Amino acid sequence: MSEMASNTAGNALPSHDADTPLLEVEHLRVSFDGTHETAAVNDVSFSIARGERVALVGESGSGKSVTALSILRLLQDAHTSGAIRFNGEDLLAKSEREMRGLRGSAIAMIFQEPMTALNPLYSIGEQIAETIVLHDGVSSAEARKRAVELLGRTGIAEPGTRVNSYPHQLSGGQRQRAMIAMALACRPRLLLADEPTTALDVTIRAQIVELLLDLQREEAEKRGMAVLLITHDLNLVRHFAQRVAVMEKGVLVESGPVDQLFASPQHPYTQRLLQSRPQRAVVPVLPIAPVLLDARDVSVDFRTKLPGFAGWLRAGRFRAVDAATVRVRQGETLGIVGESGSGKSTLAMALLGLQRTVQGAIEFQGRALASYRGREQTVLRSNLQVVFQDPFSSLSPRHTIERIVGEGLALHRPQLDAAARREKVIAVLREVGIDRTALYRYPHEFSGGQRQRIAIARSLVLEPRILILDEPTSALDVSIQQQVLKLLAGLQQKYNLGFIFISHDLAVIGAMAHRVAVMKNGTIVESGDVEKIFASPSHPYTRKLLDAASGGEKSPL
Incomplete structure (x- = not known):
């Protein structure tokens, strides 16, 4: 990466300091087994000027976080070579006691x-x-x-x-x-921010970005504080950084000013990253498509402890979902958007029949959920399936992939013998792009994208009518996210599935949904055709979400 010129005209630092990069990383190589062939970071070089904002981008496993942790020497059992100079001093040559004096004071880190x-x-x-x-x-x-x-x-x-x-x-x-x-x-003089907004809602994310910008500008004028941002969020990079460096498989493949790199990326990997924005792949729903799920005036209350002694004896009620009405037809995707605590997931659990205190009417194929009993309820469960946000938590680490995917078949299809179940498991894994060699392996042996495909296969193996997807791509890198969305769109078209897609990522909803319901504090404040609402929202909260998601750029559609 070429030398990065400082652009902090108001920097109060001495001139000789301003001419020297605050951080210089030269030919950095990090491995965990001592060999160059398996290096997590391989021959990476870049520098950061005082008062500069630099982004290090790439997908999981690209070496971004390893590079950042190497600067602070926080990696255990790592073999590190090259040079890391901070303020002209080689950090790799310092003792652990000297590094403890720098950590937090001269170089600080914000974790994900x-x-x-x-x-x-x-x-x-x-x-x-x-x-x-x-x-x-x-x-x-x-x-x-x-x-x-x-x-x-x-x-x-x-x-x-x-x-x-x-x-x-x-x-x-x-x-x-x-x-x-x-x-x-x-x-500190250098702030390392490792995915500081990934787990946050879109509006909170925008607030944190603005906060970091304001604080960095203020500190840059006083002390020349620089920021190294580690992220895979390209919208964040465009809004926050001045320069960007792109990493792939431990190698820095391209770097330059943000505007220049976004406008004219040279490396194929950078081009692929920038093209990984979710693409709309929605097939119109037939006018005669039957209604699969119809929920009217659904409310969900939770018991809450009131302040004071014996508060549970005077328990109050918290309304998590308030009079929500939604409908899903065959082959249709309903997107549900809103911030954390808006009631999205609680509504989904109510639609699945997994909430006890539910008021209102919920019907599946014209029949009330509450009327299903015994064997009928088992059939209902097989028709309403769910895919969760984090497949690593929802897949048992002690079970093989064959058992995980086939578990539902053993319960819902008892007439199938072991050989027939295995064939169905192999077939559904093939549908989601997983080879049959996965049968005897365990979840930890797969990447995040592969685990999410396995979670989808587990739900699809029962041939459901409706699939509820609760933030299924928020934990995935942009290119993996695009692959999973494309897979889901193809499966919906092939099997005419109804989807309820819960997300706070409006770009994903724009790519997948026919209709959208916007939730705030348990209430659906706006609903309708996704293209119409995204183009011309009527509720202030919807406009706020769209503005925060776009960051001044184009609409999520």
Whole structure:
């Protein structure tokens, strides 16, 4: 990667500092078995100027995070060679004690999943203050005061109160803001942000991006703080970064200014990444297509504990879904969009008959769900199947793929013998692009995209009429996501399936859905034809979602 010129005209650093890159990575090679043939990072070179925002992009396994962790020397059992110079000093030559002095103070990191990175036993304020005391040597009282200021600076409401909150008491967006506050606590010169918005809703994602931009610009003027953003979100790269470097299989294949690289990518892999935006593949539903699922005025309540002693004895009610009405016809995809907590997944569980406290009417093929009993209920279950967001959690690690996919057949098709079940399992795996050699393997032996295909096969093997897909692609890389969406579209057309597609990714809904229902606080605020609503939304919340998703770029369609 060519030298990156600083563009921080207001940088208060001495001129000789401004002329020297803040970070220089030269011929970096990282392997976990000591051989070059299996290097996770192979001969990577790039530099970052003071006050610059650089993005490192690529799919899972490309070496992005390994590169970032190498800068902080946080990799265990790794063989690292080359040079990593920070402020002119080689980090690979420093002792572990010297690196501990740099981590958090000079170089800080924001991790992808704050719930994992934050200690659940300590309050947010205690964790931020600990960093300040450790690196700045101030008193606990002063550190706490600065923690409150940092939380307020990152946009957390009532920081004086929230400083005492534990990670589980904060929302996903608040936890990510707390992680940013912790990273900025000692005013670092370099901030490493590893997928800081991947797990967030589209509107929260937009807020975090704007926050990082504002904070980086402010710190760049004062101290020349630079940011290395690790991500596979190309919209985020376009909006946030000034330069971008693309990695594939441990190799840096292309780099340059963001506008130039997006407008004219040279490497085939970069071209493929940029073309991986979900493409609309929707076949019109026949006017005579029968209604498979009809739900009217569906409401779901949960019992909640009220404050005070013996609160459960005075339990209140929380309405997660409020008078929702949806309908799915044969061969149709209904998209359900909204932020976390909007009631999307709760509504889906109600439609599957898996919620106890459901009010309203839900009918499958003209018959109320509640009227199915005994063997009929078993048949109903085989006709209503679900694919979850995280296939690694939903697939048993102790079972082979043959048992996982064939388990439903053993329950719902007891007339089939072992040989017949195996043939059906092989056939459905072939449908989703998985070879029969997978039969005796386990989930951990497959990539994320392959595991999601296996999860789809497990649902399809029962030949359902309706498939509920709960965020089935949000954990996947862009090119793998495109493959899974193409697979689902093909399966729907082949088997005339009805889909309920739950997602907060509006580009995915735009590619897959015929109609869309927008949920906010348990209520469907707008519904109708997806093209009409995306082109001309009538509800302010829908407009807010679309604006956050586009980031000023073109519509999700």
